[in-house]
Amino acid sequence: MANILPQTMEKVQHAVLGPRGGDKVSDLGKNTKEMTNKMRLTTDYGVKQTTADDWLKAVDKDQAGPLLLEDPFARERIMRFDHERIPERVVHARGTGAFGKFRVFESAEDVTFAPVLTDTSRETPVFVRFSTVLGSRGSADTVRDVRGFATKFYTQEGIWDLVGNDIPVFFIQDAIKFPDVIHAGKPEPHNEVPQAQSAHNNFWDFQYNHTEATHMFMWAMSDRAIPRSYRMMQGFGVNTFTLINAKGERHFVKFTWTPELGVHSLVWDEALKLAGQDPDFHRKDLWEAIENGVYPKWKFGIQVIPEADEHKFDFDILDATKIWPEDLVPTRYIGEMELNRNPDEFFPQTEQIAFCTSHVVPGIGFSDDPLLQGRNFSYFDTQISRLGVNFQELPINRPVCPVMNFNRDGAMRHTITRGTVNYWPNRFEICPPASHEEGGYVEYAQKVVGMKARMRSEKFKEHFNQAQLFWNSMSAVEKNHIINAFMFELDHCEDPVVYGRMVKRLADIDLGLAQTVAEMVGGEIPKEGRPNHGRKAPALSQTEFPAVKPTIASRRIAILIGDGYDPISFSGAYAAITAALAIPLVIGTKRSKVTSSDGSTSVQPHHHLEGFRSTMVDALFIPGGEGSVRTLGKNGRALHWIREAFGHLKTIGATGEAVNLVNTAIGLPEVTVSDSGEVHDSYGVVTLREIKPGSLSEAVTIAKGAKGFLESFFWNISQHRNWDRELAGLHTQVAY
Numbered sequence: 080m081a082n083i084l085p086q087t088m089e090k091v092q093h094a095v096l097g098p099r100g101g102d103k104v105s106d107l108g109k110n111t112k113e114m115t116n117k118m119r120l121t122t123d124y125g126v127k128q129t130t131a132d133d134w135l136k137a138v139d140k141d142q143a144g145p146l147l148l149e150d151p152f153a154r155e156r157i158m159r160f161d162h163e164r165i166p167e168r169v170v171h172a173r174g175t176g177a178f179g180k181f182r183v184f185e186s187a188e189d190v191t192f193a194p195v196l197t198d199t200s201r202e203t204p205v206f207v208r209f210s211t212v213l214g215s216r217g218s219a220d221t222v223r224d225v226r227g228f229a230t231k232f233y234t235q236e237g238i239w240d241l242v243g244n245d246i247p248v249f250f251i252q253d254a255i256k257f258p259d260v261i262h263a264g265k266p267e268p269h270n271e272v273p274q275a276q277s278a279h280n281n282f283w284d285f286q287y288n289h290t291e292a293t294h295m296f297m298w299a300m301s302d303r304a305i306p307r308s309y310r311m312m313q314g315f316g317v318n319t320f321t322l323i324n325a326k327g328e329r330h331f332v333k334f335t336w337t338p339e340l341g342v343h344s345l346v347w348d349e350a351l352k353l354a355g356q357d358p359d360f361h362r363k364d365l366w367e368a369i370e371n372g373v374y375p376k377w378k379f380g381i382q383v384i385p386e387a388d389e390h391k392f393d394f395d396i397l398d399a400t401k402i403w404p405e406d407l408v409p410t411r412y413i414g415e416m417e418l419n420r421n422p423d424e425f426f427p428q429t430e431q432i433a434f435c436t437s438h439v440v441p442g443i444g445f446s447d448d449p450l451l452q453g454r455n456f457s458y459f460d461t462q463i464s465r466l467g468v469n470f471q472e473l474p475i476n477r478p479v480c481p482v483m484n485f486n487r488d489g490a491m492r493h494t495i496t497r498g499t500v501n502y503w504p505n506r507f508e509i510c511p512p513a514s515h516e517e518g519g520y521v522e523y524a525q526k527v528v529g530m531k532a533r534m535r536s537e538k539f540k541e542h543f544n545q546a547q548l549f550w551n552s553m554s555a556v557e558k559n560h561i562i563n564a565f566m567f568e569l570d571h572c573e574d575p576v577v578y579g580r581m582v583k584r585l586a587d588i589d590l591g592l593a594q595t596v597a598e599m600v601g602g603e604i605p606k607e608g609r610p611n612h613g614r615k616a617p618a619l620s621q622t623e624f625p626a627v628k629p630t631i632a633s634r635r636i637a638i639l640i641g642d643g644y645d646p647i648s649f650s651g652a653y654a655a656i657t658a659a660l661a662i663p664l665v666i667g668t669k670r671s672k673v674t675s676s677d678g679s680t681s682v683q684p685h686h687h688l689e690g691f692r693s694t695m696v697d698a699l700f701i702p703g704g705e706g707s708v709r710t711l712g713k714n715g716r717a718l719h720w721i722r723e724a725f726g727h728l729k730t731i732g733a734t735g736e737a738v739n740l741v742n743t744a745i746g747l748p749e750v751t752v753s754d755s756g757e758v759h760d761s762y763g764v765v766t767l768r769e770i771k772p773g774s775l776s777e778a779v780t781i782a783k784g785a786k787g788f789l790e791s792f793f794w795n796i797s798q799h800r801n802w803d804r805e806l807a808g809l810h811t812q813v814a815y
């Protein structure tokens with residue numbers, strides 16, 4: 080293969096195609112309108128209308144008459160509305176997205192010539208869509224499911240779509256199985272139940288019968304499947320792609336996103352409740368963070384294997400049910416992405432965005448991964464039925480670089496191309512193919528040999544080693560959560576054949592796991608299992624991914640108050656929470672004004688106790704004040720807030736009289752509280768009985784071993800959840 084010089088290529092392209100704007104937002108500006116009160120209502124064909132309320136009728140002032148079909152305005156409104164819906168995505172139907180930017184801080188030119196991965200001075204606009212897989216468009220955000228993490232890079236060389244998930248492996252090795260795995264997971268065909276759930280017979284029947292899914296279902300039962308936020312998930316390209324460098328050498332590659340805020344999850348009871356209490360929880364969370372200027376960021380990493388090393392591993396590196404363990408192939412972090420702008424309108428942006436794994440730019444290529452190759456066919460094909468053959472012309476999908484070719488016509492064609500020819504070769508030499516040097520995409524000259532046969536290479540047949548590796552690498556808490564997930568899921572399978580077999584399958588991973596689950600779900604308790612190799616791998620447990628630096632930024636912190644609250648603690652905590660870029664949410668016994676103990680101040684709460692729930696916040700603070708605490712103590716919902724936050728392992732802070740309230744509500748001897756001017760931290764319950772001037776200062780440093788009340792409270796919140804509480808079994812002793 081000839082050498083390719085990216086800089087030359089870029090210069091030639093500029094000369095041939097003209098200057099190019101890298102700014103997707105200004106590109107979208109061509110199609111964006113503002114609505115103002117200066118404008119007047121018109122039909123779609125531009126004629127001003129005098130009413131938006133009355134259909135033209137045969138009518139007089141005493142009698143209603145029939146509507147007249149002749150009214151073009153009314154007909155336009157109704158017919159236009161009748162056709163508003165388009166098919167939802169066949170998978171990943173529910174999602175949300177945001178704009179942002181991507182930049183490499185370390186050039187990967189040793190392995191690729193793609194400027195998006197080598198040019199450190201370049202900022203590439205992106206749009207990211209996060210999603211669940213199984214649920215329909217109107218389903219809930221917090222269900223147990225894989226999350227999609229799809230990134231559209233608007234590069235100067237064309238669109239690169241990196242269509243990944245928050246889990247690095249997949250259920251199947253060969254794309255031909257995709258309809259089966261999705262049918263088995265979606266609602267069952269006879270009654271369309273259950274919605275957005277894997278907890279049913281068909282899902283688990285398939286998992287048992289299809290052993291290559293074993294590794295993936297372990298991930299799907301882990302905390303990865305119930306993220307706290309899209310902002311706190313890793314992303315993985317999953318499939319094996321290739322990178323080609325300027326010398327024409329090829330490397331295999333896997334792509335990874337790692338969040339700056341750390342990888343964090345909900346707890347299952349919270350996820351279950353949120354699905355009903357706030358089905359848009361993740362959607363709102365991303366929106367709120369961006370609106371508040373707390374922009375989520377991810378490091379971009381690559382794992383790279385030289386072509387010559389393809390067969391050096393005991394697994395096939397083209398098998399999407401396998402990870403490349405980091406001790407064998409370390410991740411090299413080379414870039415960073417920030418999401419910093421919410422869409423203007425959901426439908427033409429987040430809904431109409433269309434990702435295709437087949438969209439890659441020069442310097443990036445495919446591998447023979449049999450899942451990826453099927454995906455490369457499927458995405459383009461599905462966009463044709465969802466959006467139409469001209470889907471790439473839609474504003475959100477069109478590249479920021481020039482597009483020119485002989486594709487023509489089709490439903491909803493927008494582009495008007497002047498000239499007399501629509502074919503190549505033509506006598507004018509219009510729109511010739513680009514040469515290599517001009518940036519034309521050149522397939523890597525890969526030698527292909529083989530028989531034409533429906534088979535996979537030998538290493539694809541091993542299905543359990545990495546499922547064991549994953550289980551062995553989990554922390555004690557994560558193992559508990561996986562056990563509980565199986566207990567829940569298999570309890571929802573009514574067919575004893577399904578749960579009985581699944582328990583046997585678990586013995587292929589770990590006998591103790593299988594026995595514990597079997598006892599709970601009612602399957603026969605296995606006596607022996609497949610020997611566990613005992614190996615562990617770094618970077619599989621999400622405890623390996625704390626936030627880059629301890630922070631409470633963007634965390635929601637509820638402050639519970641009633642009339643008679645202590646104004647000093649209240650305002651001290653409120654100011655410090657705000658200064659730390661977290662979100663204070665005042666939850667009152669009512670939403671009308673609540674007055675402080677000395678009558679000096681009053682505050683209008685954001686919500687009242689019934690309207691909002693502890694599930695929607697990360698932590699709880701209750702200031703003292705005799706009257707407030709007395710009222711809260713008699714309010715069952717307030718007590719439930721405290722107990723539920725405790726059960727969900729959240730940090731709880733209390734000062735003054737509220738210390739006793741918290742102590743009584745939790746009611747466990749193991750959880751102790753402050754009885755003086757000393758701050759006390761017991762299992763993440765942070766209390767201070769006596770408030771002195773300066774006890775709650777606004778400037779808080781978040782660091783381990785903090786002594787002050789807010790320091791200790793914030794440090795606990797920055798750790799996400801109090802796992803010691805769970806390890807001591809305390810969370811299960813409180814009713815919530």
Ligand code: HEM
Pocket residue numbers: 167168169170171174208209210226227228229242243244248249253254255257316317318399432433434450453454457458461462465
């Ligand atoms: C490595 C495994 C896979 C991953 C990581 C993955 C990821 C994703 C993601 C993130 C989306 C949502 C895109 C969006 O937000 O618009 C999606 C949609 C979709 N995926 Fe996959 N997928 C995988 C496997 C497959 C396979 C094997 C097929 C078919 C052979 C497939 C077909 C589809 C289809 C048809 C859609 C809907 C696209 C649309 O309507 O816009 N996926 N996938």
